[in-house]
Amino acid sequence: MSIQPKTVREQVTNQIRDDLLSGRFEAGSMLREIELASRFGVSRGPVRDAFIQLSHEGYLAYYANRGVMVRHPPNPEDRKFITAIRQDIETHVVLKGASQVTEESLKVVEVALDRLKAACDAGKATVIALRDVEFHESVLIACGGDDMLGAWRQLCSRMLLTYTRHENYAQTYREHFEIFTPLADNDAKSTVAAIRANIR
Amino acid sequence: MSIQPKTVREQVTNQIRDDLLSGRFEAGSMLREIELASRFGVSRGPVRDAFIQLSHEGYLAYYANRGVMVRHPPNPEDRKFITAIRQDIETHVVLKGASQVTEESLKVVEVALDRLKAACDAGKATVIALRDVEFHESVLIACGGDDMLGAWRQLCSRMLLTYTRHENYAQTYREHFEIFTPLADNDAKSTVAAIRANIR
DNA sequence: CGTCTGTTAATTGTTAACATCGTACCGTAC
DNA sequence: GTACGGTACGATGTTAACAATTAACAGACG
Incomplete structure (x- = not known):
């Protein structure tokens, strides 16, 4: 019954989201595609997709050609x-x-x-x-x-x-x-x- | 002063968004990566990124392994x-x-x-x-x-x-x-x- | 005749190589 | 000493090839 994520992108997205929620990444710090890709053992593509998605979900801030930043919690x-x-x-x-x-x-x-x-x-x-x-x-x-x-x-x-x-x-x-x-x-x-x- | 989109992804995203707003795509129809990529003369990558983005903006509905569908306007x-x-x-x-x-x-x-x-x-x-x-x-x-x-x-x-x-x-x-x-x-x-x- | 299954064509998912952009560093001129 | 410019490095942006999944269809079987 439970919905298991099938695509790599979903798994990567969920994992990063969990890490963000559990405070593994410091607010204001930059996340690098290569680093996370190698950590998960996948290529940069799905990580990149996850960054776009999480930016739109509000967790990350996207800067063109510079990467994504962990956003601060709301006041x-x-x-x-x-x-x-x-x-x-x-x-x-x-x-x-x-x-x-x-x-x-x-x-x-x-x-x-x-x-x-x-x-x-x-x-x-x-x-x-x-x-x-x-x-x-x-x-x-x-x-x-x-x-x-x-x-x-x-x-x-x-x-x-x-x-x-x-x-x-x-x-x-x-x-x-x-x-x-x-x-x-x-x-x-x-x-x-x-x-x-x-x-x- | 005006902000010209620099990356291909932004241009593709904006173009598709404009097409959606001007009713070029029928609501409920599926959009194919290859078709749009060849129309814009780019590869599937940026088109794919645009699909993800526009899905999160609410214009498109995303179905894993099947593509994106043009959403219907709200009632x-x-x-x-x-x-x-x-x-x-x-x-x-x-x-x-x-x-x-x-x-x-x-x-x-x-x-x-x-x-x-x-x-x-x-x-x-x-x-x-x-x-x-x-x-x-x-x-x-x-x-x-x-x-x-x-x-x-x-x-x-x-x-x-x-x-x-x-x-x-x-x-x-x-x-x-x-x-x-x-x-x-x-x-x-x-x-x-x-x-x-x-x-x- | 209807259902099931194997095949196939088309599409998306993923990868790795290459291109481009930004930043930091260092040397030079003033 | 400071400001400017060039260069090198590391990161993201883009591409095209390859893998995996889906849905439709044809044929066999009940």
């Missing part, structure tokens, strides 16, 4: 604003699409929830942050929010770099479980309420 | 919502950064305004749409809104595909001139008011 003021926009987008999509959620897409959401639970049990913050976002993403997809996904991802990626809210991992899981339950019943209003309680 | 309901979010982002950035606008960055805004005026005089809708967005982008950059630029671009790209609002090109220019004037005086509140009147 508290922007964080607050981004959170509000994110709430608005998820609310909009769920209100519009919760009634059309299919069995199949709901199953994907359930898998995402299980993975989040596993991460919470393990207690690794960076993994939880990833699974958290992936769960919300699956909800948006289930509600047919493909059109908003790009903008939404942009916002989330900026937030991920400073994922520090939860000290209580059990509560993290519970909050998301309470999003899933009403969604499974096609109850848009309750789903939205749970989402707004979770994103803050 | 009226989503359009309305996107407009609201766009207003919020621009408002946030301008309120926060209008006081720190430098002479240099203001000059870039002025150039963008001139280019918009030229497009309005020429009366070509697709060019006006592009210049319109570029003007707003220059304002955001001038106000230090780099952090929001990615998400903002996502939203705008979706809107551009259905740029049909203005029949009166002179008014299009005037509305943007009225954004520029208070910005030059570091008057955040008036700038925001003009922006909110323009984006609708």
Whole structure:
């Protein structure tokens, strides 16, 4: 059921993203294609693709002929604003699409929830942050929010770099479980309420 | 003063984007790397990079091992919502950064305004749409809104595909001139008011 | 007749070599 | 001592060949 990345580009992209989230690369430092290519044992092509992709996701800043730089996390003021926009987008999509959620897409959401639970049990913050976002993403997809996904991802990626809210991992899981339950019943209003309680 | 794209990738990306905006490619159709590469007289590499970039900008949908598809424009309901979010982002950035606008960055805004005026005089809708967005982008950059630029671009790209609002090109220019004037005086509140009147 | 499977053509994915661009360093002139 | 210019190095930009994947089709089998 889980989606294993098949192409080298996806694997490289995911690996670099994980490294960025776990703070392996210092903010403001430059990343070199050759160095990462040799580390992963691939050519520069997929690494280059990953750089373009991660630049558009907001993790890296791209400078022509000079390479990419690790971006700094957003300041508290922007964080607050981004959170509000994110709430608005998820609310909009769920209100519009919760009634059309299919069995199949709901199953994907359930898998995402299980993975989040596993991460919470393990207690690794960076993994939880990833699974958290992936769960919300699956909800948006289930509600047919493909059109908003790009903008939404942009916002989330900026937030991920400073994922520090939860000290209580059990509560993290519970909050998301309470999003899933009403969604499974096609109850848009309750789903939205749970989402707004979770994103803050 | 104008920024000419130097790399082949940028030129290819811009050309494909223009073609998409002017409706040269049918929504839902697939784009092939080889075909576009030979049309532009370049190799598949830059075209591939452009596909990745334009996918992230929201114009194209990417399918692994199968290529990219021209996305459909957003429906009226989503359009309305996107407009609201766009207003919020621009408002946030301008309120926060209008006081720190430098002479240099203001000059870039002025150039963008001139280019918009030229497009309005020429009366070509697709060019006006592009210049319109570029003007707003220059304002955001001038106000230090780099952090929001990615998400903002996502939203705008979706809107551009259905740029049909203005029949009166002179008014299009005037509305943007009225954004520029208070910005030059570091008057955040008036700038925001003009922006909110323009984006609708 | 419908379904399954093997083949094939077309397209994307990846690689390595070559071209081009930016930067740092060093020598020289003032 | 400082400023300017050339040169060398290291990085990204681009290309074309090769590998892997996909989807369509034809033929065999039930």
